[in-house]
Amino acid sequence: MTRSSTLLKPVDQRLLRGEVLARRRVTPHMLRVTVGGGELAAAFEPRGADQWFRLFVPRPGQDALHLPSGVDLKGYARYLTMPESRRPLLRNYTVRATRPGEVDVDLVAHGDLTPGTVSAAGWAARCEVGSPVALLDEGVTFADDGTQDWTLVVAEESGLPAAAGVLAALPRDARGIAFLEVPTREDVQPLEAPDGIEVRWLVRDDPHAVPGALALRTVTAAALPTGRPYAFVVGEQALPQGVRRHLVAQGVAKTDIAFCGYWKHGAGPAR
Ligand SMILES: Cc1cc2nc3c(=O)[nH]c(=O)nc-3n(C[C@H](O)[C@H](O)[C@H](O)COP(=O)(O)OP(=O)(O)OC[C@H]3O[C@@H](n4cnc5c(N)ncnc54)[C@H](O)[C@@H]3O)c2cc1C
Missing domain, CATH: 3.40.50.80 (Nucleotide-binding domain of ferredoxin-NADP reductase (FNR) module)
Incomplete structure (x- = not known):
């Protein structure tokens, strides 16, 4: 992520594990993955507006999701030093919609989406129901106080x-x-x-x-x-x-x- 404006972060940040519930193409260039279950269903808090999160998904060939032990800077450093065979893909996405226990994520279908491609877009094109994911809620950046015209x-x-x-x-x-x-x-x-x-x-x-x-x-x-x-x-x-x-x-x-x-x-x- 490049430079941005102020961030309204959640106070208690923790990784929430869940799984893929559904996948479909919404429009020619937009893939929708619905995630939920597990900790995600129990603890994810919808905040509206541009609520975004860090999404952890397996790389091609990984059958399990190995997560860093913490979400602070040390945890991120540990993530970066994980061997690629264990390190999950980590990308930023936005909450598109929520229903009780479910979160829709819309991912742009860009570039090469064929099997084996290491990208979140490639993952969204081929992930299967039950495939593991984890989300780290990062809050919202939209901070209109209602005083503008x-x-x-x-x-x-x-x-x-x-x-x-x-x-x-x-x-x-x-x-x-x-x-x-x-x-x-x-x-x-x-x-x-x-x-x-x-x-x-x-x-x-x-x-x-x-x-x-x-x-x-x-x-x-x-x-x-x-x-x-x-x-x-x-x-x-x-x-x-x-x-x-x-x-x-x-x-x-x-x-x-x-x-x-x-x-x-x-x-x-x-x-
Ligand atoms: C706060 C935040 C919220 C975001 N929310 C969303 C969201 O809801 N939906 C969404 O689709 N994206 C969203 N993004 C953007 C997304 O994180 C990036 O596009 C990300 O790089 C995609 O990861 P990837 O693994 O598919 O591609 P990468 O492996 O990161 O990149 C591979 C190549 O594709 C290019 N690329 C990356 N993204 C695009 C794109 N969209 N179109 C064309 N080329 C691209 C890169 O320049 C690079 O050359 C968000 C980003 C931030 C910071």
């Missing part, structure tokens, strides 16, 4: 679950605009949002374009509402960085912008 939400597909959560959490009388970029028209999803929020879907016409570039161009060229906004901007790191820079140049206070680089185009796979 309007809300701006900007994301490409990796931020769609977070944008959906934020829009659903807004008060019914909220006003504003959401710019949501997706790879194809078929990737548009029905979203719950207040009537006063205009949801603009931006469909990429170039399959080789870097996700987020279209949203950045569109937002910086748009005539935005007047008054004080609260902005939530996430996705490939050039998108939040670029939109934040633009808003600050327009006089928006940095404290009124929640932003997070979710991934970096051109980077190698994380460990």
Whole structure:
């Protein structure tokens, strides 16, 4: 994760073990994995908005999930020194929806999804019901205190679950605009949002374009509402960085912008 705004972390963080309950493709580029059972069903606390978590899943060929003994910095250091034969995959994801005992996770289907590929996307494409997972709740970054005049939400597909959560959490009388970029028209999803929020879907016409570039161009060229906004901007790191820079140049206070680089185009796979 690249630089981001303030984080509202849970006080008691602990790893919750569970398992895959279901898997399906929601749209051409979005895979939904439903997890639950075990400690997850008993202790996971839904917080709404862009609640995110660290997801631990087995690498290809691992039949068990070996977790680090702690979740503090020492635990992370121990995770990094685990031999690759035991070390699980660790990636960041957002709560898309919850039901009692169940959490839906929407993972962008990117890159090579064939068996043996070491990525969370590859795991989501082939995981089986009963396969072990663990979640570490990291809380929410959306911190609108309700004093702003309007809300701006900007994301490409990796931020769609977070944008959906934020829009659903807004008060019914909220006003504003959401710019949501997706790879194809078929990737548009029905979203719950207040009537006063205009949801603009931006469909990429170039399959080789870097996700987020279209949203950045569109937002910086748009005539935005007047008054004080609260902005939530996430996705490939050039998108939040670029939109934040633009808003600050327009006089928006940095404290009124929640932003997070979710991934970096051109980077190698994380460990
Ligand atoms: C707080 C937070 C919440 C997030 N929530 C979600 C979420 O709900 N859903 C979601 O899909 N992602 C989400 N992400 C982004 C996700 O963590 C990254 O995309 C992650 O790198 C995916 O892991 P991977 O193992 O599939 O690919 P990696 O092994 O990490 O990367 C492999 C290659 O794929 C590229 N890559 C990574 N992600 C993408 C992408 N989305 N599109 C195209 N290329 C990519 C990398 O640049 C790299 O070259 C979130 C990130 C953060 C920080």
